[in-house]
Amino acid sequence: xxxxxxxxxxxxxxxxxxxxxxxxxxxxxxxxxxxxxxxxxxxxxxxxxxxxxxxxxxxxxxxxxxxxxxxxxxxxxxxxxxxxxxxxxxxxxxxxxxxxxxxxxxxxxxxxxxxxxxxxxxxxxxxxxxxxxxxxxxxxxxxxxxxxxxxxxxxxxxxxxxxxxxxxxxxxxxxxxxxxxxxxxxxxxxxxxxxxxxxxxxxxxxxxxxxxxxxxxxxxxxxxxxxxxxxxxxxxxxxxxxxxxxxxxxxxxxxxxxxxxxxxxxxxxxxxxxxxxxxxxxxxxxxxxxxxxxxxxxxxxxxxxxxxxxxxxxxxxxxxxxxxxxxxxxxxxxxxxxxxxxxxxxxxxxxx
Amino acid sequence: xxxxxxxxxxxxxxxxxxxxxxxxxxxxxxxxxxxxxxxxxxxxxxxxxxxxxxxxxxxxxxxxxxxxxxxxxxxxxxxxxxxxxxxxxxxxxxxxxxxxxxxxxxxxxxxxxxxxxxxxxxxxxxxxxxxxxxxxxxxxxxxxxxxxxxxxxxxxxxxxxxxxxxxxxxxxxxxxxxxxxxxxxxxxxxxxxxxxxxxxxxxxxxxxxxxxxxxxxxxxxxxxxxxxxxxxxxxxxxxxxxxxxxxxxxxxxxxxxxxxxxxxxxxxxxxxxxxxxxxxxxxxxxxxxxxxxxxxxxxxxxxxxxxxxxxxxxxxxxxxxxxxxxxxxxxxxxxxxxxxxxxxxxxxxxxx
Numbered sequence: 001x002x003x004x005x006x007x008x009x010x011x012x013x014x015x016x017x018x019x020x021x022x023x024x025x026x027x028x029x030x031x032x033x034x035x036x037x038x039x040x041x042x043x044x045x046x047x048x049x050x051x052x053x054x055x056x057x058x059x060x061x062x063x064x065x066x067x068x069x070x071x072x073x074x075x076x077x078x079x080x081x082x083x084x085x086x087x088x089x090x091x092x093x094x095x096x097x098x099x100x101x102x103x104x105x106x107x108x109x110x111x112x113x114x115x116x117x118x119x120x121x122x123x124x125x126x127x128x129x130x131x132x133x134x135x136x137x138x139x140x141x142x143x144x145x146x147x148x149x150x151x152x153x154x155x156x157x158x159x160x161x162x163x164x165x166x167x168x169x170x171x172x173x174x175x176x177x178x179x180x181x182x183x184x185x186x187x188x189x190x191x192x193x194x195x196x197x198x199x200x201x202x203x204x205x206x207x208x209x210x211x212x213x214x215x216x217x218x219x220x221x222x223x224x225x226x227x228x229x230x231x232x233x234x235x236x237x238x239x240x241x242x243x244x245x246x247x248x249x250x251x252x253x254x255x256x257x258x259x260x261x262x263x264x265x266x267x268x269x270x271x272x273x274x275x276x277x278x279x280x281x282x283x284x285x286x287x288x289x290x291x292x293x294x295x296x297x298x299x300x301x302x303x304x305x306x307x308x309x310x311x312x313x314x315x316x317x318x319x320x321x322x323x324x325x326x327x328x329x330x331x332x333x334x335x336x337x338x339x340x341x342x343x344x345x346x347x348x349x350x351x352x
Numbered sequence: 353x354x355x356x357x358x359x360x361x362x363x364x365x366x367x368x369x370x371x372x373x374x375x376x377x378x379x380x381x382x383x384x385x386x387x388x389x390x391x392x393x394x395x396x397x398x399x400x401x402x403x404x405x406x407x408x409x410x411x412x413x414x415x416x417x418x419x420x421x422x423x424x425x426x427x428x429x430x431x432x433x434x435x436x437x438x439x440x441x442x443x444x445x446x447x448x449x450x451x452x453x454x455x456x457x458x459x460x461x462x463x464x465x466x467x468x469x470x471x472x473x474x475x476x477x478x479x480x481x482x483x484x485x486x487x488x489x490x491x492x493x494x495x496x497x498x499x500x501x502x503x504x505x506x507x508x509x510x511x512x513x514x515x516x517x518x519x520x521x522x523x524x525x526x527x528x529x530x531x532x533x534x535x536x537x538x539x540x541x542x543x544x545x546x547x548x549x550x551x552x553x554x555x556x557x558x559x560x561x562x563x564x565x566x567x568x569x570x571x572x573x574x575x576x577x578x579x580x581x582x583x584x585x586x587x588x589x590x591x592x593x594x595x596x597x598x599x600x601x602x603x604x605x606x607x608x609x610x611x612x613x614x615x616x617x618x619x620x621x622x623x624x625x626x627x628x629x630x631x632x633x634x635x636x637x638x639x640x641x642x643x644x645x646x647x648x649x650x651x652x653x654x655x656x657x658x659x660x661x662x663x664x665x666x667x668x669x670x671x672x673x674x675x676x677x678x679x680x681x682x683x684x685x686x687x688x689x690x691x692x693x694x695x696x697x698x699x700x701x702x703x704x
Contacts (some may be wrong), residue, residue, distance in 0.1 A: 009591065011363025012545075012582040021548045022682045058410065058572040065571050091570050193364075196373045196577035218443050219417050219571065220410035224579055225548035230364040239361065330374045 015226050027217035028209075029056025029201070030228035036235035037187075037201050044241070045163065046173050047185065049203050055212060056223045058198040060161055063186040064088050064124070066202075066219070067157050068095045070211050072121045079123035079154070081109050083313035085131045088124050088159070097121065101315035104130050106273060108137030111144035120154035122184075127175050128163040132282050132313055132325045134274010136172060146178050155205070156183045162191040162278040164244050167252050169276045181205040189231065191279055191329070192244050199227055251279055251329050254336060258328045261340035266347075279329035282310055285347065288322035297324060299346055305339045367578050379569035380561075381408025381553070382580035388587035389539075389553050396593070397515065398525050399537065401555050407565060408575045410550040412513055415538040416440050416476070418554075418571070419509050420447045422563050424473045431475035431506070433461050435665035437483040440476050440511070449473065453667035456482050458625060460489030463496035472506035474536075479527050480515040484634050484665055484677045486626010488524060498530050507557070508535045514543045514630040516596050519604050521628045533557040541583065543631055543681070544596050551579055603631055603681050606688060610680040613692035618699075631681035634662055637699065640674035649676060652698055657691045 015021055028034070034054045041047040041054075057063050064087065072078060074096030080089055082101035092099055100115050108130045123145065127137035137145070149156045158175045176185040188200035204212055216222070234240040255275070262272060262283065271284040288296070293309035300307050310323035331339060367373055380386070386406045393399040393406075409415050416439065424430060426448030432441055434453035444451055452467050460482045475497065479489035489497075501508050510527045528537040540552035556564055568574070586592040607627070614624060614635065623636040640648070645661035652659050662675035683691060 009582055009585040009589070012579075012586065016546055021546050024547050058576070061570075062572040087570070087573075094570055194368055194373050194577075195376050195573075198572060198574065198576040218413075218439070218446055220414040220550060221439075221547075222550065224410070224550040224576060225546075226579055226582075227364075227576055230361055230578075233361040234364065237361070 011230075012226065015229070021225055025222045025225045025228070027222045028052070028213045029054065029223065030225055030232065033228040033232040033235070034201075036232050040235055040240070041185075041187065041201075041203065044244075045160070045176075045187075047176055047203060050206070052209060053204050053206060055202050055204060055209070055216060056228055057200050057202060057216060058220070058223050059190055059195070059200045060159055060186050060188040061087055061091075062198075062216075062219070063184075063200055063202050064157070064159070065091045066212055066215050067122060067124075067155075067184060068092050068097070069219075070208070070215050071155055072097045076121040077115075077119065078121050079114065080315075081125060081130060082315045083132055083310060084124075084315070085126065085159070086313060092124070099315075103318075104133055104135060106133070106135045107141060108135040109141065109145065111141045111148065114145070114148045117148060117151040120149075120152040122155040122157055123149060124157045124159065125175070126159045126161065128160050128172070129165070129274065129278035131159075131161070132274070132280070132310055134276070134278055134281055136169070136277055137175070139172070142175055142178055146175070146180075146182065149182055150180075154182075155208075157186065158183050159186045161186070161188055163187070164192055165248060165251055165279055166277045167255060167275070176203060179205070181207065184208070192240070192247060193231075197227060199223065199231055250333075254328045254331065254333050257333055257336045258326070258331075258340070261337045265340050265344040280325050280327040282323050283326055284319070284321045284323045286321055288347065290317065290320055290322050293322045293324065296322065296347065300343060303342060303346065305343050307343075363582075364578065367581070373577055377574045377577045377580070379574045380404070380565045381406065381575065382577055382584065385580040385584040385587070386553075388584050392587055392592070393537075393539065393553075393555065396596075397512070397528075397539075399528055399555060402558070404561060405556050405558060407554050407556065407561070407568060408580055409552050409554060409568060410572070410575050411542055411547070411552045412511055412538050412540040413439055413443075414550075414568075414571070415536075415552055415554050416509070416511070417443045418564055418567050419474060419476075419507075419536060420444050420449070421571075422560070422567050423507055424449045428473040429467075429471065430473050431466065432667075433477060433482060434667045435484055435662060436476075436667070437478065437511070438665060444476070451667075455670075456485055456487060458485070458487045459493060460487040461493065461497065463493045463500065466497070466500045469500060469503040472501075472504040474507040474509055475501060476509045476511065477527070478511045478513065480512050480524070481517070481626065481630035483511075483513070484626070484632070484662055486628070486630055486633055488521070488629055489527070491524070494527055494530055498527070498532075498534065501534055502532075506534075507560075509538065510535050511538045513538070513540055515539070516544055517600060517603055517631055518629045519607060519627070528555060531557070533559065536560070544592075544599060545583075549579060551575065551583055602685075606680045606683065606685050607633075609685055609688045610678070610683075610692070613689045617692050617696040632677050632679040634675050635678055636671070636673045636675045638673055640699065642669065642672055642674050645674045645676065648674065648699065652695060655694060655698065657695050659695075 068091040072095050078097045081104045176183045185203040274281045290311045297309050307324040420443040424447050430449045433456045528535045537555040626633045642663045649661050659676040
């Protein structure tokens with residue numbers, strides 16, 4: 001057994017020695033964690049809310065699933081981004097939603113193309129860093145979206161999955177602040193600590209707290225107290241925010257190295273979008289066809305460079321070029337240039 | 353910050369230093385944990401299955417929710433025990449199931465009262481220790497249930513929530529062994545480690561693995577790797593089974609002290625059922641009325657003795673006496689007699 005697992009097992013054993021941990025916790029989340037999140041969302045995102053509006057969930061995926069289960073009935077219409085995070089679309093379709101896809105560009109969702117006002121259950125957006133294209137939703141579009149939502153009786157699900165990462169651009173407050181009880185804010189530690197942790201939180205309009213807590217309890221009683229307490233102690237001591245600052249610097253550095261290597265290797269063969277925030281970019285290859293994406297991505301991944309085809313995230317084929325999502329956050333900085341060079345040879349091979 | 357939380361935070365920090373933990377894990381569960389569970393279910397419950405039939409979930413509640421989501425369409429009929437674990441009934445009703453309640457006695461579900469063979473999505477049972485009445489489903493009834501399930505095209509969900517705890521009775525193999533691809537086995541560490549952990553596992557018929565893994569991924573991607581690895585190391589080193597044996601002895605002792613104290617305090621005013629297995633019993637109070645249950649339970653809980661009314665777990669009122677679920681596993685052995693004495697005064701007060 002590796003050393004680290006001894007420590008994990010010891011941590012678990014310590015946890016179990018406390019009698020209070022021999023009972024179910026609050027389905028809305030551990031009170032210590034919710035209190036520390038209450039301070040954190042105010043400091044980091046300017047969000048002011050009541051403590052009971054915050055619920056703890058198993059990462060943003062569970063947030064999306066709960067939204068689908070609580071808010072969407074079969075046949076209900078939902079607005080999604082186009083292209084869209086596949087797992088968001090999946091949970092909506094799974095509950096029988098009719099998806100209306102709204103095109104996104106470098107300023108996020110093009111709100112001029114929102115469907116006519118009507119009955120909609122919700123709109124799902126990633127305003128801090130649109131997934132996958134990386135646009136930041138502009139202030140005007142934020143207002144237009146909220147106006148549309150009010151008129152359509154729709155909730156807006158704001159997935160702030162990597163809102164901690166911004167480079168050389170001033171922070172934009174979350175949509176939640178324009179919300180007037182209409183925005184469901186979703187935060188996660190997947191991009192700051194680890195996606196393997198499965199920890200996130202929602203900030204709900206007051207009217208939705210009851211139904212969401214109920215649904216969360218039906219789904220799995222509550223998120224593990226073991227992890228919730230560990231995160232609470234990271235937040236209480238300030239260790240979490242120090243870690244986020246460190247990660248922000250490290251990822252800004254990785255991003256710089258990555259963009260430089262890409263420019264050197266591919267020059268004007270590529271167009272890169274979504275660089276001002278987040279932990280990934282989309283790279284369009286001007287001379288490669290969209291149909292080649294799957295094949296190239298498979299071969300790149302087999303050779304240790306994980307890239308993901310973009311075309312499949314669109315509701316209909318619109319872009320003739322091949323495009324890939326490049327996530328640079330999990331690459332050691334020193335390996336980035338080597339990885340990109342490696343890719344250069346594959347992609348040239350792909351053109352012959 | 354208490355010492356224990358320092359250790360929790362350190363455990364988390366150690367976990368995060370490994371690059372492999374900076375990615376999503378397998379939606380079916382961490383491979384190290386599934387391998388160790390594969391050995392554990394064979395040693396502890398005689399279950400032989402393929403590794404890929406085991407999936408890891410967030411405690412048995414998520415297992416029940418996944419069963420409801422994957423197997424039950426609105427209007428489908430499901431068989432439940434009567435009385436029944438409320439959270440099992442809840443998730444079935446939530447997806448639109450029509451519940452058919454089958455009365456249970458001291459040998460578990462009375463299979464002679466199963467509905468006529470027809471189209472049923474599933475039957476939910478707790479054969480090791482019926483919740484709440486504590487009966488152990490007899491061999492004849494197990495066979496009758498499986499015959500009915502085959503004829504009705506129904507899956508049988510076997511919730512083995514406290515199958516580790518048996519006192520002075522020989523172990524009965526799980527229903528799973530009679531299953532022929534029709535039984536979904538649900539195990540949990542809620543009763544051996546802690547309900548606050550939210551860790552459990554399912555053993556699925558091969559044909560159901562794909563749909564369940566898919567649904568689990570939609571629900572929350574996967575169960576936290578952090579906890580899965582900790583449990584895997586407890587299982588691999590044998591620490592888990594040592595702990596279970598220790599718990600079994602400790603709980604046998606608690607049970608003895610509890611039953612003695614109850615007999616001394618209440619004599620023939622009570623009838624206790626479900627004592628041969630598990631971590632709780634149901635106590636019927638011969639001179640108290642079912643209508644008084646809620647009031648008495650509230651007052652007992654306010655005074656530090658957690659008991660739960662039984663009547664609400666029945667589909668229709670059948671028992672005129674007041675009955676309560678007494679869980680003794682979380683009480684310190686030394687406090688049990690005091691607690692029971694305490695209760696004696698309340699309940700006598702209740703009668704006046």
